Amino acid sequence: MTTAETGLRVPLMDMVLCLSHAVDLVSTSVADHHKRVAFAAVRLAEAFGLTPQERLDVLAAAALHDIGALSLKERLDTLEFELDRPHEHGASGHLLLRGFAPFAPAAELIRCHHVPWERGKGMEFRGRPVPIGSHVLHLADRIDVLAAGKGDVLAAAPEIVRRIRAQAPDRFVPGLVEVFCEEARKEAFWLDLTSPSIDRALAAAGGECDLYLGPAALLDLSRLFGRIVDFRCRFTAVHSSCVAATARALAGPSGFSEDARHLLHVAGHLHDLGKLAVSAEILGNTKPLSEEQWRVIRRHPFQTFRILERIKGLEEVASWASQHHERLDGGGYPFHCRSKELSLGSRIVAVADVFSAMKEDRSYRPALKDPEALKVLAEQGRAGLLDGEVVALLRERHQDVEAARRQARDAARKEYDRFSLERAGTVGAGSRPVQGGSHD
Ligand SMILES: [Fe+2]
Ligand SMILES: [Fe+2]
Ligand SMILES: [Fe+2]
Structure with a gap:
């Protein structure tokens, strides 16, 4: 029976919000920014009379709008009320998200989410129309930038309203500002916006979203998530794709059903999702990492677990x-699982991760050749760190596994090159992906 027949259905909005949450873990300065903007944007969109479909697109776009700010510096810059280079991260977010068909409208909203209204000139940007949802998102984003960190938000609200109103026809759509002023009269709007339980407020504002992903769309979306993690550093640009392909190639001969193989493929794409909580500056550091930087990197499988466990x-x-850095002797991290706690799926992803990383260049060493990489795996198998049977299987099926890995690597490399090229063309050389080292 195929996965399609078993009817796996994963809520799209759960996936969106998990990614949204992940990108806000990178610094306490941006904690929950995406969710708060999504809440404000949906409230404004509804009050302004956008259609349910437009509201959904606004919700997805707002939940992911700064995803193109690849480095921590770029991300923190977006919190300035007056931005220096306002369109770069929008252009880059658009490039990242547009390839997944259900996100195409949201990607377009993100592309122009800092375009000023300029008394109607802002209906167009770089030769394309600007959807009204982009202006909704722009306003919601600036509201949150002004409200964030205010201890007593109700005391700060009148000044926020004054500043927004003062920029109405130049920066924001006047009709939208009127809608905002109405919302701003309600204490509940501000209390929800700044609430630690913003998830509940967002769920209520977003209403019921019954879009579900079937197996093929889930794989496409997890591949996209993996790319978003990997493309932040040139050295890891193909990593998750290689882990996913290797794990899938090992799953069949390990006796996994077609359904389970599919899910293992998804797990490979998502294994480093928690690295979104690590700044690109640390991931790309070419110098030896400090103890503190290592501690930050070593959090990532834990974050992968906490992010994904929310998804039904x-x-x-x-x-x-999330168990790809666990080792059979209990010496891995973050849970220090022991052999009996590690399922075959986790053991396969761990072997696929070590093998793929060795086969990729890093700033501090070139990619290992096959005999050397297989030798290291065998040693780790013998030492009781990796599963010896999975390692033996990889050696036996090496040709097939390597063909699958290379195919995935080449496809990811092609996409990364296109992304880098277009990004350099759209956003200029000033904010290219971090070029440094990458630490696994
Ligand atoms: Fe932004
Ligand atoms: Fe933002
Ligand atoms: Fe990892």
Whole structure:
């Protein structure tokens, strides 16, 4: 029976919000920014009379709008009320998200989410129309930038309203500002916006979203998530794709059903999702890392687990993906699982991760050749760190596994090159992906 027949259905909005949450873990300065903007944007969109479909697109766009700010510096810059280079991260977010069909309208909203209204000139940007949702997102974003960190938000609200109103026809659509002023009269709007339980407020504002992903769309979306993690550093640009392909190639001969193989493929793409909580500056550091930087990097499989465990239907994927740095002797991290606690899926992802990383260049060493990489795996198998049977299987099926890995690597490399080229063309050389080292 195929996965399609078993009816795996994963809520799209759960996936969107998990990614949204992940990108805000990078610094306490941006904590929950995406969710708060999504809440404000949906409230404004509804009050302004956008259609349910437009509201959904605004919700997805707002939940991911700064995803193109690849480095921590770029991300923190977006919190300035007056931005220096306002369109770069929008252009880059658009490039990242546009390839997944259900996100195409949201990607377009993100592309122009800092375009000023300029008394109507802002209906167009770089030769394309600007959807009204982009202006909604722009306003919601600036509201949150002004409200964030205010201890007593109700005391700060009148000044926020004054500043927004003062920029109405130049920066914001006047009709939208009127809608905002109405919302701003309600204490509940501000209290929800700044609430630690913004998830509940967002769920209520977003209403019921019944879009579900089937197996093929889930794989496409997890591949996209993996790319978003990997493309932040040139050295890791193909990593998650290689882990995913290797894990899938090992799953069949390990006796996994077609459904389970599919999920293991998904887990491979998502295994480093928690690295979104690590700044690109640390990931790309070419110098030896400090103890503190290592501690930050070593949090990532834990974050992968906490991010994915929220998604209904992906419980098994969450453990396979997040246990890739666990070792059979209990010496791995972050859970220090022991042999009996590690399922075959987790063991396969761990072997796929070590093998793929060795086969990729890093700033401090070139990629290893096959005999050398297989030798290291065998040693780790013998030492009781990696599963010896999975390692033996990889050696036996080496040709097939390597063909699958290379195919995935080449496809990811092609996409990365296109992304880098277009990004340099759209956003200028000033904010290219971090070029440095990458630490696994
Ligand atoms: Fe932004
Ligand atoms: Fe923002
Ligand atoms: Fe990892």
